[in-house]
Amino acid sequence: MNDIWQGVQEAFSLIFTADGEVMRIVALSLAVSVSALVLSAAVGIPLGIWLAFRRFASRRLAIAFLYTGMGFPPVVVGLVVFLLLSRSGPLGWSGWLYTPKAMVLAQVIIAAPIIAGFTMVAVMAVNRNLRRQARSLGANNLQVTMTMLQEARVGMLVAVLAGFGRILSEVGAVMIVGGNLKGSTQVLTTATVQFTRMGLFERSIAMGMILLTLTFLTSLLWVLLQGGALQES
């Protein structure tokens, strides 16, 4: 117990004295995570909306693929991206392996289906009658779509939050394609693994505390964003 308490205390001091290594790791984590989130949302939200609205022949198959993507083991995604980007792989010429680009790529592949799936469900959950009503009130196609999306905004925010949570907590894939290189691809999660392996528990506790704080702050932000919408439902 003493050990843990001591670790926590040292972790606090590392954080509040803005220890250089810790700050670098946090900065990189945020940069990679936010980039991955933006790209995942850019891919996932339109995909989810499209699947919710469009009727086409192989729609059920497409949704099945989407669900598979949502539940797919992230570490396997990491493995596949690694094999693609490795020197001996087809995309080896890109030089992306062991750079933040590879990490963002893997995380987008992991998180985009999650965002798409939740978005799709949120949009589908909007009362069908509202679509009819919006048209009847004179909305053109774009306006109808925007109105439906507005109605689904609570669910869509949750979709993005779920994606961000996934991205922030990813370890295996990011370790495999990023390499945990100090100063360039070392992020909070991989650093936690490294410091734990090295027995530097106060550092890994510091990493853990920062991760928890980031997750909490993001959730808080989301509740604020949902704000009025949460009350109305």
Added chain:
Amino acid sequence: MNDAVYSLDDIVMRYGDREVCRVSHLDVPPGSITVVMGPNGAGKSTLLRMMGFLDSPTVGDIHFRGELCTNGSEPSLAMRRRVTMVFQSPALFQRSVEKNVAYGLEVRGEENVQARVTEMLETVGLSHLAKAKTSTLSGGEAQRIALARALIFEPEVLLLDEPTSNLDPESVSVVEDLISRIVKERGTTVVLVTQNVFQARRLADRVALMIDGTLIEVGTPDDVFTHPQDARTDAFVRGVMVY
């Protein structure tokens, strides 16, 4: 009629091989209230949706103000915007009451929204609910808001699908008054589906009776209720008029 707002000819609506609506001929005169009546599942809502350009008939022609709407292509946005529909359960958006009422003006990019919203809310007697959330409204209040939302942009045609069947008497009154007023003051054409014969008698200039999806008789309320031409109309009028 040449100046008919709607002119429906040989309309049939089928879903798969199930026929849900058949109208051989129907004219809707401008500035009038036409009530469509009939037992449940009689195709009345389908007819209304076709008039509201939300559905297209499988076969047949619809002329709106002399223009053909069923020539394969979708009716234009401009045409669609001249007609609006209020449904049985008010489909209000998840925003405040006044934002709901403003919707029709916003999508048309019109000006002076706030003043018109305030005026409209006064007309339906719900100014005090302007900022309220739609989830807090009673059935009657919600339907009045839905009506306010539909009337604020002064549509040429107002289609109503059983607008008062779930409402308290006071709300029924407010709604019926409003309908009468807009017809008188603005010359709006109203097509109203109802099961309530008394309401039909109160409001209708013309009654269209549908049974099993087919329009079987059209005429003034007196014609249809007191001197029905068709035996089925007679049976309906006698058998179902027990509200």
Added chain:
Amino acid sequence: MGGHRRRSVKARILSCVVLALFIVAMAGCSGSSETLILATTTSVHDSGLLEELLPDFEEKENATVQVLAVGTGQALAIGERGDADIILVHAKAREEAFVADGFGKERFDLMYNSFVILGPASDPAGIGGTGSASEAFTRLTAELPDAGSSFVSRGDESGTHSRELSMWEAAGIDPAGDWYRSTGQGMGSTLTVANEFQAYTISDIGTYLSRQEQLDLQVLSGDDPLLFNPYGVIPINPDRHPDVNYDLATKLVEWLTSFETQERISEFGVAEFGQSLFTADSEEWRASNP
């Protein structure tokens, strides 16, 4: 009636599945009487030596040895906390401190091998010819920033990493810069990274040989006492942690340092790689092979 039958068939299948899972779970639990927890480094584990040797010990003593393969730092930390019964690492100075601080009862020589300096066949820094390790490191510092290659370090305070750092120190350098990358991971991962970047690195011979086929890296170092890599085994001090299985740990030490096992250690790897991965070095062995 049909409904009943269907339900009972479902119930039977379900209970069979549950039973099967239970059996599998039970099978996972060892039936033997004793367990010994051995904390060692990932390079020892990855060489496969323990997999080769331990089953005989387990059979002989009717025990199970659970091998925890972690970084040297963590292995020592685990030993300090008494979460293991015995440790096997290759960081002699830290091991001796470990015993001096009373965490370990005594350090026993087990075996040794050599670290190797690896690099791309093209050898842009030109360290291939130099026999001396410290000269090699000096050249790396001089050439690498411009040579378009880099050095990949484990950066995890492992035995290998400690040795690497002492090499830089011996050459009077503090490595830093874009050409110096630190993975914070085990030898296998670090070799993969070095291979991808076609960079230089330092490795234990065992991990290198086992990965040789997949790597495009060559051994560029020669024989140098600075690359000497001794392994030691230390039972945890029961005075410090009374719960440890000291008796069984002692038996394992005796067995590992025995002539027969040492012989097997010196032959390990010959069949597969043409050279042995370790040189036996226990006291008992040295006594028989002066």
